[in-house]
Amino acid sequence: MRQEQVHVIAGNVFAISDAQGDMEVDPQAPVGLFSFDTRFLSRWVLSVDGERLNALSRDDMTYFETRFFLVPGAASHYVDADVSIIRHRSVHDCLHEQITVLNHSAKPADFTVRMEVGADFTDIAEIADVAQLRPRNVHVTTDTHRAALVLRYERERFGRVTTVRSTAPAEVDGGGLTFRIRVPAEGTWETTLHVSMTMQGEGDRDMRADLESHQQNVRDGMGDDLTAWLSRAPQLVAERDGLEETYQGALAALAALRYQPLAYTDRVPVGGLPWAMGMCGRDAIVACVQSLAFTPELARATLRMLALLQGGQLDDDHDEEPGKILVQLRYGELAAFGERPNALYYGAADTTPLFVVLLDEYERWSGDADLVRELRHPARLALDWIDEYGDLTGDGYLRYQRRNERHGAVNQSWKDSPDAIVDAHGRLPAFPRATCELQGYAYDAKRRGARLAREFWGEPEYADRLDREAVALKERFNRDFWLPHREYYALALDPYGEPVDALASNIGHLLWSGIVTDDRAEAVAEHLLGPQLFNGWGVRTFATGQRPYNPVGSHLGAVWPSDNALIAAGLRHYRFDAHAARIAAGIFDMAQTLGGAVPELIAGYERSLTKYPVQLPSAGRPQSWSSGALLMLLGTLLGLRPTGEDLLVNPALPPGFGGVELLDIPGRWGHTDAYAGDRSTRPAGRRRS
């Protein structure tokens, strides 16, 4: 069993340590201090008189700040230690750590405090892909006079620098900082270590000024920013125990995962800890759709950012085409030198239609017509892309096949693991593949594009054309994807039009997109909540009883909150309120049972079998689209839907859920409240003072 890991996050800067606050290289886990996909600290180990420390307790104050309470030596004798140590760590654009040594004895005491420091400047993509880990020549400079240690890595003009400075005098050597201190009786000693991370080329800024601004930011800026973020979001009042805390946790996770990209002025969501701490187009779009009723500012920033980085050329390496919306943006060394295509990677067939879906949905909530007009050109390029570049075989379906055969994504929709798209017997279809949910997204994008063209762009003919195309696509889709004997839609079509017959959660997205005909919706809903797909916590990615099913397979059996949030919303579109409520109840039970940020996925085991949600090592948390999922599920239970200038509220709670009030929901209506009583408990009291 791996030891507990502790993290602090500020956008794409994060530090992962053990429970003592120490960071040591682990070949399989991204332990250390990272910024812009680079590990700026790979070793950060504190000792007192040569002894490592043990944690007594910890205070995770906010997502960006943690305090470790420590004593030297082994657990057996620490109870009567004469000395204890507090490490108070926070991150912003750099890391700082205040170390306090407390002498509890009646006599002055001498200690040797040592912080070992190392930086390997590994690209996090190498850790994800162990075979690629490479040694680097790191140049170390020591400056005892200024209590500073500088570690520098350079390759051509590419340079990354870690600078560690101490406020208290220190002896500095190539491996760390040593403090020989005398602490008065019942007294304390402290120092603050600042670790700044520089991407060469940003210009020469005065280090000291940076440090001061950082302290200021952590003390005021970061705290105030979080408070303001939480206060802009609606307030939840819930009868159900713990739900308000879970809600606050989801909002705080989204706050933690905002980052400001290079060359951009606003903050957008990263995917999540630890592997996706960069812009992921898909995760960001979905998280924005999920959080429109709560934190609409994310959607505005994300739409503009994605428009700015929209594909402009045919480029095989980056799987790029004009009009395509990117799926990954990374800053590491592998990206910089083109060893991975992810400086700007476009290998996704879903992001482009979903960009249009988000733009329209954002307008429905916010009434921000200006943004719709501003983004007319990128939205039209995106709509053009669907037919010009997304229809690979000319049969009218949105398909994908990577052109970068070494490093490109094999599967280019949300189930992007290489084995995710497979038939019930485990056979892999040929490329290019048309998965079913992509057709739903394309259909939805065309309908929403038509609305935008008609209402905002003054292009009624174009709108009519899009509407006609959407109708034709829905008809064609219902003819070619429907498996009449099984009463569900095929997972995909191969290039020759043969259906891939697996039963998978993708059919739930079809409800969300509205491409399912009314007479087939019930069969789809029954499959989603049937024993093969629903495990008691949520809908599995892939149904049991099929050969490739694997409860711990990410896309072949595991349960994803983000997937379930879209499915539940789709079920309510088609008025399967009880079905949607069962999913929401299961996911909230899971989130509250586990506590903390909701993981990206859990195993697909039957709930009645394990009683407890089984977590998977591959599941990171916090994740923006998992935290967003809880918000969307809440909105789905309340039945929140913008209608004209008003917010329609049409609650459908699971039995026993307890009353829910969501106050000050922001939108085109200003702020409004939503109330949902739970008739199975007691009438909802209006507790708003």
Added chain:
Amino acid sequence: MGTTAARFLQDLDPGRRPDLPPTTAGTLRLDMRGDGCTEHWYLTIADQQVRATRSADDADLLVRADRAVFDQLATGQLHLAEALLRNELTLRGDMALLMLLRRIFPGPPGARHPRALGRAALAEQERSR
């Protein structure tokens, strides 16, 4: 006047480019560092058109790099984002204009249209019949 980038800009099509956003207007100055001298190219973008002239005037965005870097950009051999991450390019000003360069300069030579892959898959099936 021998460099690839300079020739590319000199021959730049002054006509309308539908792939540029009609609402985006701005100026970029490309400073191409050579042996002992820097060549300044000035791009004016408005109404989906790009005008390239020689001028050292101040612009909304300044882009500086070795001439060889611009030559590679002008032939589609170097990706703009990678050049930036590698610190081969330095920027000052309105970064939002930077990505327009990705549309003005060509993509890599020999890139395929995705439909070529679709056609290949269908042809494969024909052959196996």
